[in-house]
Amino acid sequence: MNATNAEAAGFAELGLAPELLRVLADLGYEEPTPIQREAIPSLLAGRDLLGQAATGTGKTAAFALPVIARMPADRGGSNPDALVLVPTRELAVQVSQAFHRYGRELGVRVLPIYGGQPIGRQLQVLRRGVDVVVATPGRALDHIDRGSLRLDDVSTVVLDEADEMLDMGFAEDIEAILGRTREDRQTMLFSATMPARLDRIARRQLRDPVRVELGRESAAAEDSPLVRQSGYIVARAHKPDALGRVLDVESPEAAIVFCRTRAEVEELTETLNGRGHRAEALHGGLSQDQRDRVMKRLRGGAADLLVATDVAARGLDIEHLTHVINYNVPAAAEAYVHRIGRVGRAGREGVAITLVEPREHRMLKSIERLTKRRITIEKVPTVTDLRARRLETTRAALQESLVVDDLDQFRVVVEALTDEFDVMDIALAAVKLAHEATGGDIDEREIPAIAEPGGRGPRRESDRRGDRPPRTEGETTRVFLNLGREAGVRPKDLVGAIAGESRLSGRDIGAIEIADRFSLVEVPESSADEVIEALRQTTIKGKRPTARRERYSAPPRRS
Ligand code: AMP
Numbered sequence: 369m370n371a372t373n374a375e376a377a378g379f380a381e382l383g384l385a386p387e388l389l390r391v392l393a394d395l396g397y398e399e400p401t402p403i404q405r406e407a408i409p410s411l412l413a414g415r416d417l418l419g420q421a422a423t424g425t426g427k428t429a430a431f432a433l434p435v436i437a438r439m440p441a442d443r444g445g446s447n448p449d450a451l452v453l454v455p456t457r458e459l460a461v462q463v464s465q466a467f468h469r470y471g472r473e474l475g476v477r478v479l480p481i482y483g484g485q486p487i488g489r490q491l492q493v494l495r496r497g498v499d500v501v502v503a504t505p506g507r508a509l510d511h512i513d514r515g516s517l518r519l520d521d522v523s524t525v526v527l528d529e530a531d532e533m534l535d536m537g538f539a540e541d542i543e544a545i546l547g548r549t550r551e552d553r554q555t556m557l558f559s560a561t562m563p564a565r566l567d568r569i570a571r572r573q574l575r576d577p578v579r580v581e582l583g584r585e586s587a588a589a590e591d592s593p594l595v596r597q598s599g600y601i602v603a604r605a606h607k608p609d610a611l612g613r614v615l616d617v618e619s620p621e622a623a624i625v626f627c628r629t630r631a632e633v634e635e636l637t638e639t640l641n642g643r644g645h646r647a648e649a650l651h652g653g654l655s656q657d658q659r660d661r662v663m664k665r666l667r668g669g670a671a672d673l674l675v676a677t678d679v680a681a682r683g684l685d686i687e688h689l690t691h692v693i694n695y696n697v698p699a700a701a702e703a704y705v706h707r708i709g710r711v712g713r714a715g716r717e718g719v720a721i722t723l724v725e726p727r728e729h730r731m732l733k734s735i736e737r738l739t740k741r742r743i744t745i746e747k748v749p750t751v752t753d754l755r756a757r758r759l760e761t762t763r764a765a766l767q768e769s770l771v772v773d774d775l776d777q778f779r780v781v782v783e784a785l786t787d788e789f790d791v792m793d794i795a796l797a798a799v800k801l802a803h804e805a806t807g808g809d810i811d812e813r814e815i816p817a818i819a820e821p822g823g824r825g826p827r828r829e830s831d832r833r834g835d836r837p838p839r840t841e842g843e844t845t846r847v848f849l850n851l852g853r854e855a856g857v858r859p860k861d862l863v864g865a866i867a868g869e870s871r872l873s874g875r876d877i878g879a880i881e882i883a884d885r886f887s888l889v890e891v892p893e894s895s896a897d898e899v900i901e902a903l904r905q906t907t908i909k910g911k912r913p914t915a916r917r918e919r920y921s922a923p924p925r926r927s
Contacts, residue, residue, distance in 0.1 A: 378398070378399040378400050379392050379397070379399075379400055379404075382400060382404070382405065382408040382409050382412070383408070383409055383412050384408065384412075384433060384437060385437055387473040387474055388433055388436065388437060388470065388473075388474075390473060391469070391470055391472055391473055392470075395469065395629060395631065396629035396630025396631040396632070396633075396651070396653075396677075397429075397628075397629055398629070398630065398651070398652045398677050398678070398679040398680070399678070399679055400426075401425060401426030401429075401430075401699035401700065402425070402582060402699065402700040402702075403419065403421045403425045403426055403427055403430045403580060403582050403699070403700075404426050404429055404430045404433070406580045407419060407430040407431070407434075407578070407580050408430060408433060408434055410578040411430075411431065411434035411435075411438075411554075411556065412434050412437055412438065414438070414554055415554070415576075415577065415578045416554060416555045416556065416574040416575050416576065416577040416578070417431075417555075417556045417557070417574075417577050417578050417579075417580065418557050418570055418574055418577040418578070418579050418580070419431075419556065419557065419558045419559075419579075419580045419581075419582075420558075420559060420560070420561075420562055420579075420580070420581045420582065421558060421560070421580065421581075421582040422560040422582075422728070422730035422731050422734065423529075423560075423727045423728055423730070423731065424696070424697045424698075424699065424725075424727075424728040424730075424731040425582055425699050425700065425731065426699045427528075427558050428462070428463055428466045428528075429466065429470065431452075431526050431528070431556050431558065432463070432466050432467050432470050432471075433470055435450045435452075435467075435500065435524050435526065436467070436470055436471045436474060436476055438523075438524065438554075439474070439476070439499060443499055444497070445497060445521065446494075446495065446496070446497035446498075446518075447497075447518045447519075447520055447521040447522075448498050448499060448500060448501045448517075448518075448519075448521065448522055449499050449500070449521055449522060449523055449524070450499065450500045450501070450522060450523070450524040450525070450526070451500075451501050451503070451508070451519065451522045451524070451525050451526070451545075451549070452467075452500065452501070452502040452503070452525075452526040452528055453503060453504070453505050453508065453525070453526070453527050453528065453533065453538075453542060453545065454502060454503070454504060454528045454529060454533075455504065455528075455529050455532040455533045455535075455536055455538070456482075456504065456532075456883065457480075457482035457483070457484060457485075457504060457883070459528065459529060460480040460481070460482045460502045460503060460504055461480050461482075463480070463502045463528060464478050464479070464480035464500075464502045467500050467502065471499075471500075476499050476500060477497065477498045477499045477500070478498060478499065478500040478501075478502065479493050479494065479498040479500070479501055479502070480502045480503070481494075481501060481502070481503040481504070481507050481508065481511065481517075482503065482504045482507050482884070483504060483506055483507045483510075483853060483854065483883075483884030483885075484853055484883075484884060487510070487511075490507075490511070490516075491511075491514075491516050494511065494516050494517060495516070501517065503517075504538075504884065505533060505538040505541035505542050505545060506538070506541060506854065506884050506885060507884070508541075508545055509541050509544060509545060512545065512548060519545075519548050519549045519550075520550070522549050522550065522553060523550065523552075523553055523554060524553060524554045524555075524556070525545075525546060525549055525553055525554075525555050525556070526555075526556045526557075526558070527542065527555075527556070527557045527558065527559075528558050529558065529559065529560070530542075530557050530558065530559040530566055530569075531559040531560060531561045531562070531563060531566055534563065534565060534566055534569075536883075536885060536886055537850060537885060537886070538885075539565065539569065542569070543569065543572075543573075546573050555573055555574050555575075555577075557569075557570055557573070557574060557577075560730050582700060582701075582734070594712035594717050594718055595708055595711055595712035595717075595718045595719065595720050596717065596718070596719045596720070597708070597719075597720045597721075597722075597739075597741060597742070597743045597744065598719070598720070598721050598722070598743065598744045598745070598746045599721070599722045599723075599724050599732055599743045599744070599745050599746070600614060600721070600722070600723050600724065600745070600746055600747075600748050601724050601725075601726060601729070601745060602723055602724070602725070602748060602815065603725065603726065603816070604725050606748075606815045606816065607695065607723055607725075608636065608639045608640075609813065609815055610723060610748045610815050611625070611636075611640070611693070611695065611723060612639075612640065612643045612645075613748055613749045613753075613754060613815070614693075614721060614748070614749065615640075615645060615673070615693075616749070616754060616757065617749045617753065617754070617757055618691060618719065618721070620672065620673075620690045620691035620719070621672065621688055621690045622666065622672050622673075622674075622686060622688045622689050622690055622691075623672065623673050623674070623689070623690065623691035623692070623693055624673075624674045624675075624676060624681060624686065624689060624691075624692055624693070624707075624710065625640075625647075625673060625674070625675045625676070625693040625695055626676060626677070626678060626681070626692070626693065626694050626695060626696075626698070626707055627675060627676070627677060627695045627696070628677070628695075628696050628699075629677065630651040630652060630653050630677060632695070633649045633650070633651045633675050633676060633677055633680075634649055634651070636675050636695060637649040637675045640673060640675065645672070645673050646670065646671045646672050646673060647671065647672075647673035647674070647675050648662045648665055648666060648671045648673070648674055648675070649662070649675050649676070650662050650663075650674055650675065650676040650677075650680045650681060650684075651676065651677045651679075651680045652677060652679050652680050654680070659680075662674070663684070666686065667686070667687075674686070675695075678698075678703060678707070686710070689710055689711050689718070690711060690717075690718060690719060691711065691718070691719045691720075691721065692707050692708050692710055692711050692718070692719070692720045692721070693720075693721045693722075693723075694707065694720070694721070694722040694723065695723055696723065696725075696728075697722060697723075697724050697725075697728045697731040697732060697735075698731075698735075701731075701734050701735045701737070701738040701739070702738070704722075704735045704738075704739070705735075705738065705739060707720075708720040722743065748815045750814060750815075751813075751814060758803070759803065762799065762802055762803040765802065766799065766802065782794055843892065843893035843894070844878055844890050844891065844892055844893055845890070845891060845892075845893045845896040845917055845918070846888045846889065846890050846891075846917070846918035847888070847889045847890075847891055847896060847899055847900055847903070847915055847916070847917060847918065848886060848887075848888055848915065848916050848917065848918045849862070849886060849887045849888075849889070849903060849908075849913045849914070849915050850885065850886050850913055850914040850915075851885075851886070851887060851908055851909065851911055851913045852882050852883045852884050852885045852886045852887050853882050853883065853884050853885075854884050854885055855885075855908075855909050855911055856909045857882055857887055857908060857909055858882070859880045859882065861908050861909060862877075862880055862882075862887060862889050862908070863877055863880070865902075865903060865906050865908050866889065866891070866899055866902065866903065868906070869902035869903065869905065869906045870895065870898050870899050870902040871895070871898065872891065872892075872895055872898075872899065876891065876892055876895070877889060877890065877891055878890030878891065888918055896917060899915075900915045900916060900917070903915035
């Protein structure tokens with residue numbers, strides 16, 4: 369069976385149409401993720417769904433594919449057929465892109481609408497007609513009230529990251545929007561957690577939903593005490609560089625790097641080889657011959673990195689593997705356990721490394737729950753770390769040479785130079801040449817550190833998001849205020865209020881993020897309580913704000 373058929377089979381069994389199967393094969397998706405496997409058949413059958421799943425599980429495709437598959441063939445009117453509500457502008461864009469990608473062959477028209485974007489363009493596109501609207505609740509209501517967004521034909525509503533929407537004060541908006549849709553609609557609700565208030569909304573709004581829960585796996589993790597587990601939080605754009613650094617510092621004897629798709633495998637292999645690693649790609653698109661050649665190179669030591677998808681790596685046994693690297697957080701905690709089971713065998717120490725995008729931190733928590741082991745969050749090696757590491761390599765090489773080599777033939781060179789130079793200086797010049805000869809170019813760009821949203825561990829540094837460059841150092845916390853762009857709040861209002869009411873100066877304040885209805889301000893952890901207290905006593909744009917720690921940074925962590 370060739371690879372394309374194999375891929376199609378996994379998704380085809382779920383009942384998806386050939387047009388969608390083709391798109392998925394083109395994207396290099398080799399098999400459905402667990403949430404896709406569980407949710408898609410019921411959604412295709414028209415059931416409502418209550419899904420407890422975090423980002424990184426493949427939940428977007430789990431709802432987008434059935435929404436697209438169920439769209440009426442005679443579309444073309446101007447009213448949307450599906451409405452997806454999301455908490456943030458960032459997610460609105462991301463989900464729209466996903467619909468666009470999956471709906472390509474079927475010509476699905478999708479529009480993200482969120483506050484902060486000029487409304488004129490949105491009105492224009494809405495008038496021309498769209499099939500799927502992905503909106504933040506506030507802006508969706510705006511359009512509904514203006515009559516520019518008509519929900520009469522909406523047959524599917526998706527609430528994505530519903531707990532975050534509640535957290536941002538959108539509960540009433542959501543219910544108001546749902547109240548304007550047809551009774552016989554299909555409703556899907558996805559949320560990483562299920563607080564009581566959300567449960568009540570779900571009970572009112574969903575009809576006999578199928579429940580899909582991920583991250584509550586009962587399977588016991590294999591006990592592999594010899595595996596050191598670390599995670600690095602990095603923005604997507606910096607992942608290739610960050611991986612290169614981590615590999616430089618770890619220098620694995622042999623490693624397998626897991627990617628999500630075929631395209632990602634190919635791209636990353638090329639990048640790594642460009643950086644001087646010896647990487648081989650392994651994915652479902654290779655013939656048996658090609659696979660054999662790859663494995664031969666790896667076993668023979670001609671390559672030390674295997675970049676692979678889960679499907680392609682299944683059943684492989686690589687004797688001398690020292691590192692398993694997850695280029696992305698795996699879509700299910702079991703997949704993680706399965707992957708890391710490849711190292712730490714037969715009494716040898718193994719290392720499992722996971723690159724985590726900031727939004728994916730919750731997935732990491734469910735992995736920790738399943739494995740009952742902590743994943744230590746490490747800092748991406750800095751340029752200074754890399755330099756230190758390279759100097760150490762040079763020092764070790766010199767030491768070895770001093771111990772084992774016969775250096776007598778070079779004595780004449782040193783002696784010839786001692787007339788004019790100090791022996792120490794001669795040694796320094798020799799070390800420099802040796803260092804440069806083994807070194808290669810070192811990448812001088814720093815990779816911005818990102819605070820772990822859970823806020824644990826000692827390595828928190830300022831977050832780069834927001835409108836201002838971060839100024840804070842050391843431990844920081846984000847303070848949540850319930851006033852945002854709609855209340856006319858600008859960064860300088862927040863800086864003014866904080867600097868005016870607390871002991872902090874503008875320089876102590878880090879990144880500021882202003883959304884439609886709330887803002888996040890980064891401040892030093894040690895001053896967070898003082899800032900919150902001060903903000904509660906003040907008014908901003910004539911309103912008294914509610915201020916608290918951002919939910920994910922609050923010390924008594926929610927589970
Ligand atoms: P999500 O959890 O929806 O944010 O998806 C996480 C990432 O996984 C996205 O980049 C998707 O493109 C990717 N993805 C979703 N489903 C699959 C799949 N079956 N195989 C490979 N990648 C996938």
